[in-house]
Amino acid sequence: MPASASSTHTLLAAFETHYAELIRYIARRTGNVEEARGLAHDTWLRIAERQSDGDTAATDPRAYLFTISHNVAMNHLRRGHWMAGYLAECEQIDAGAPAQTPDVADSAMYRQALAVVEKTLAGLSPRMRDTYLANGLHGEKQADIAARLGVSLNTVERDIAQAARCIEDALHAWRNPRAPARAASSAGRRKSLAALLGVFAVGVSGTAAWHHLQREALRFQTALATVRGRQLQRGLPDGSELTLDASSRVEVDYTAERRLVRLLDGAAFFAVQRDTDRPFIVEARGVQVTVLGTRFGVDIDGGQGVLVQVESGRVRVDTGDQTDELTAGQSLRAFEGRLRRDAIERPAAWRHGELQFHDMPLADALARVQRYSTTRLSATPAAGRLRISGELRVADAGDWLASLPRVLPVRIKTLADGGVEVAAR
CATH class of the missing domain: 2.60.120.1440 (Jelly Rolls)
Structure with missing residues (x-):
């Protein structure tokens, strides 16, 4: 076995031995156990892909392993800080330009506004609510509403005006104009809200527009x-x-x-x-x-x-x-x-770095391991049909592959492109 291959095998064995300790080590630096598991997998990939470093790894495999883990964690944190800055810049740019589609905050605002309007409508008297919706959403003429309900035209006009004031007051209370910081940060979104206010205050939209707003608020x-x-x-x-x-x-x-x-x-x-x-x-x-x-x-x-x-x-x-x-x-x-x-x-x-095979064709098991392996894995048709059961820790994928000839009638072949093929004996 070449020296570099022997060194890599030693490091992978050290990874298995110190896996739990490694997770704790990375988690203390990132503050997130789930991220630590993912970064531990990155460490395993670094080891599998590494070139020979002389005798450094063989002298103290544990120290070498934790050095790689430290570098992986630090690179991850630096990328996170860079991304946070990048997103902050994007937010500033977006604030100065009109949005083309509602973002998550817009959707939340629409849902809240619709809830306020619906609650206000529910609190109106039945005649006032029906009059307002008939005119504002269904487009029914005020004279026709008066004739249908058996009331005067002035009564219909008064009901519509009072309902509009109730809705406007409720929306203004919801927006809380006395909070200047929030008003300034949400100035762009208030323009979007103007269209929603227009549905109720002006009454130019029909039922289809109302249902469209409800749908888009949750999109x-x-x-x-x-x-x-x-x-x-x-x-x-x-x-x-x-x-x-x-x-x-x-x-x-x-x-x-x-x-x-x-x-x-x-x-x-x-x-x-x-x-x-x-x-x-x-x-x-x-x-x-x-x-x-x-x-x-x-x-x-x-x-x-x-x-x-x-x-x-x-x-x-x-x-x-x-x-x-x-x-x-x-x-x-x-x-x-x-x-x-x-x-x-x-x-x-797999969330915990483990894979489970239940009477699975070997070809399917190899495809599952491939999600984590830097080496291309394949099987001949005869070998791929063999069934396999058991559990595998992702970090042990190399050892698992090497052990297949001991549990199945197969042989492992390294291809010219560096891939690995499992063939039937």
């Missing part, structure tokens, strides 16, 4: 992706949380009717806030998972099947012609129209 869209070896945790506008595995992609699309996430590649874990009016839906490869409030993971495996694992609560899984329900500790794999149920102790174990 949120974004796309997220991760690179090999890195995970991402992101909060969503409704208070739900999304954890994205390495080499994964999602699209998030929230509307007034539903909360939709499309998993395009990889795996994701969701901690969903309950909202009976807007179900939370995850779509992946023709499989639809629907919940109200729960914690669960969805994984597109190497064979392009979809694995759903529930940590708490209940989910419904639809595959077009089949429907099933899962509760805590249950998993379901959907592939080519077939569903297979299993019990699982640790749903989405």
Whole structure:
């Protein structure tokens, strides 16, 4: 074995030995245990990709390992500080230019304003509320309203004017004009609110505009992706949380009717806030998972099947012609129209740096490990069909690969491009 390969193997063994200590070390510097796990994976990748450093690593593997971890953590913090400054600059630039689409703060403002208006309308007398909405939203003429209700035209005009004043007073109270700092920081958004005020004060919009405002106030869209070896945790506008595995992609699309996430590649874990009016839906490869409030993971495996694992609560899984329900500790794999149920102790174990294989084709297991490996992994058709079960810590991927010939009738071959191929013996 070449000296550089021996040194790398020694460092990976030290990584395994000191893994828990390493997590604590990085977490003390970043202040975040989840980030520490991701940065530990970066450390493992640095070791796997390293060139020989002479005898430095072999002399004291633990010290060398913690030096790499320290450098990785410091680079991460520097990038974070740079990004914070960059975003602050972007915010200043955006403040000086009109927004093209509502941001999350705009959406929150619209929701609050709509809630104020609806509460005010509910507090009006039935005749005054109906008169105001009939004229302002439905466009009914005041004379026609007076004839329909059997009251004078002056009464209709007075009801509309009084309702408009109540709404305007409620909105002014909500905006709190006596807070100058907030008014100055929100000046751009107050222009957006003018359109909302116009719906009620001027009454030029119809019912369609009202429903459009309600829908757009709850609209949120974004796309997220991760690179090999890195995970991402992101909060969503409704208070739900999304954890994205390495080499994964999602699209998030929230509307007034539903909360939709499309998993395009990889795996994701969701901690969903309950909202009976807007179900939370995850779509992946023709499989639809629907919940109200729960914690669960969805994984597109190497064979392009979809694995759903529930940590708490209940989910419904639809595959077009089949429907099933899962509760805590249950998993379901959907592939080519077939569903297979299993019990699982640790749903989405990849969040903790572990992978679990349950009677999985070796080709699919290699594709799963590939999300973290810098080396291209493949299997011949015969080897890829072999089944494998067990658990694997991501940091031990190299040792796991080397051990395959001891548990399966395969051999490991290094290709000319540096990739690794697993072939049947």
